[in-house]
Amino acid sequence: MKILREILWPLAAVFAAFVVGGIIVLLIGDNPFQTFYQLIGNSFGSLNDLGYTLFIATPLIFTGLAVAVAFVAIAWFTSLLIDPRVRFGNA
Helix, strand or coil, X not given: CHHHHHHHHHHHHHHHHHHHHHHHHHXXXXXXXXXXXXXXXXXXXXXXXXXXXXXXXXXXXXXXXXXXXXXHHHHHHHHHHCCHHHXXXXX
């Protein structure tokens, strides 16, 4: 049952994203298979393409990391502002 939750559900989500994306591309009037082939091929086709993909993705990754750190800091500082009797269960 654990394999279903850890592996199959994320794979199902990726498959559903490709299906929805394919439907949108089909509604635009292009071939979804050719579009996804170009998307994957131009992102991971060669070592140079992979390096450029990482070059473009790095600011997005660091922005997400900064937002995550900020949210954790807000939660941590908010917990410090709680009355100590409530924080340690003596209320």
